Amino acid sequence: MEEDLSLxxxxxxxxxxxxxxxxxxxFDQIYYYISYRVGDSETAADLAGEVFLALVKxxxxxxxxxxxxxxxxxxxxxxLAADHIKKQVHTVPLLEDxxxxxxxxxxxxxxxxxxxxxxxxxxxxxxxxxxxxxxxFGQGLSLAEAAKIMDKSVGAIKALQHRALASLARLLPAExxxxx
Amino acid sequence: xxxxxxSILDESISALQAGVPIEEILAEVPEYAAELRPLLFAAMLLxxxxxxxxxxxxxxxLHAEYMAQVAELPPVAPTFGxxxxxxxxxxxxxxxxxxVVKDLVTVTITVILTLLxxxxxxxxxxxxxxxxxxxxxxxxxxxxxxxxxxxxxxxxAELQANFNQRRLSExxxxxxxxxxxxxxxxxxxxxxxxxLWIIEGFTVLxxxxxxxxxxxxEGDTVDVMGILRTNNVLVADTIQRVK
Numbered sequence: 404m405e406e407d408l409s410l411x412x413x414x415x416x417x418x419x420x421x422x423x424x425x426x427x428x429x430f431d432q433i434y435y436y437i438s439y440r441v442g443d444s445e446t447a448a449d450l451a452g453e454v455f456l457a458l459v460k461x462x463x464x465x466x467x468x469x470x471x472x473x474x475x476x477x478x479x480x481x482x483l484a485a486d487h488i489k490k491q492v493h494t495v496p497l498l499e500d501x502x503x504x505x506x507x508x509x510x511x512x513x514x515x516x517x518x519x520x521x522x523x524x525x526x527x528x529x530x531x532x533x534x535x536x537x538x539x540f541g542q543g544l545s546l547a548e549a550a551k552i553m554d555k556s557v558g559a560i561k562a563l564q565h566r567a568l569a570s571l572a573r574l575l576p577a578e579x580x581x582x583x
Numbered sequence: 584x585x586x587x588x589x590s591i592l593d594e595s596i597s598a599l600q601a602g603v604p605i606e607e608i609l610a611e612v613p614e615y616a617a618e619l620r621p622l623l624f625a626a627m628l629l630x631x632x633x634x635x636x637x638x639x640x641x642x643x644x645l646h647a648e649y650m651a652q653v654a655e656l657p658p659v660a661p662t663f664g665x666x667x668x669x670x671x672x673x674x675x676x677x678x679x680x681x682x683v684v685k686d687l688v689t690v691t692i693t694v695i696l697t698l699l700x701x702x703x704x705x706x707x708x709x710x711x712x713x714x715x716x717x718x719x720x721x722x723x724x725x726x727x728x729x730x731x732x733x734x735x736x737x738x739x740a741e742l743q744a745n746f747n748q749r750r751l752s753e754x755x756x757x758x759x760x761x762x763x764x765x766x767x768x769x770x771x772x773x774x775x776x777x778x779l780w781i782i783e784g785f786t787v788l789x790x791x792x793x794x795x796x797x798x799x800x801e802g803d804t805v806d807v808m809g810i811l812r813t814n815n816v817l818v819a820d821t822i823q824r825v826k
Contacts, residue, residue, distance in 0.1 A: 422656075
């Protein structure tokens with residue numbers, strides 16, 4: 404995090420080398436985050452590109468990230484992903500249909516097959532819940548890391564994660580639980 | 584209760600992500616199994632087994648677009664806060680004991696050297712000054728300093744004689760310029776009329792209120808202090824016989 408702060412100070416001075424380093428260091432994780440949330444790699448690439456262009460624009464306008472570079476990048480990525488999702492007309496298929504022909508939900512092949520639809524179900528969650536799910540399960544971040552990025556306490560992230568999983572679980576048919 | 588459950592949920596998710604089967608996890612916390620099961624099942628579905636990679640070419644294009652924008656960023660002008668911070672940082676560096684001592688020595692040496700320079704320059708400029716001039720006091724102070732630091736009696740007498748010659752020369756210059764000035768010199772009384780004495784070739788008027796010390800007679804050496812008038816008359820103020 405100290406390295407992040409040093410990088411932040413350098414980019415505030417419009418240090419081109421530092422700005423190149425920001426792209427090299429954070430592009431992939433921002434791309435994976437957006438990809439997890441929007442589900443489409445092409446769109447994710449475009450939006451990830453926009454996140455970094457937004458950083459340059461913010462510097463140009465004299466409004467650079469103040470405390471956390473990664474927090475700022477994820478916040479922009481979150482907003483862009485949320486805006487994109489809002490624009491999409493989506494329908495959430497019933498998970499009963501998805502799991503009906505699955506012999507077991509622990510079958511990894513089947514999980515991979517139904518994953519896109521699971522992600523559609525994610526869209527029913529609040530933006531904040533989607534954000535925490537993407538950080539915890541998409542990015543594989545720890546509670547502490549997610550808390551830092553979201554500028555919340557670890558306890559708040561635990562509660563948010565709980566509510567998000569509970570909301571998602573409500574979409575699951577009872578027989579699947581028994582199956583698992 | 585909720586906090587406890589949320590902590591168990593998080594530990595269970597960590598175990599799930601480490602590959603522990605759900606049933607095994609639930610068996611560890613049977614009292615929470617019913618509540619945990621659907622949540623862990625949801626958590627299991629959320630892991631992305633095949634994250635989509637971005638093609639390197641696409642990433643390179645996005646990087647190039649970004650760097651093109653970066654290249655157009657103007658240089659950052661330091662803000663008032665930045666300048667203040669810079670001053671503060673310098674001040675911090677200068678307030679260590681070593682730096683303070685170094686600064687004091689530097690300042691002292693600089694002041695002493697400057698004063699010496701000023702004294703030397705003024706001393707040089709004062710060499711040709713006459714009584715009544717702005718720099719004359721410096722000329723006399725320089726002479727007195729020279730006398731003070733001369734410990735050999737012979738050399739001191741020689742210096743005094745030289746300086747007295749200067750006084751006589753100064754009076755001649757003042758007379759030439761018809762100037763009014765307070766003067767002093769040492770000389771021999773050549774003649775003594777009632778109120779008009781000739782001392783060392785200069786005619787000296789002795790007014791009634793003049794202070795005459797030591798009952799000087801013709802041929803005596805006296806220290807004379809008086810005022811040179813515009814009519815080229817030297818009016819004595821004090822005449823003191825030198826023993």
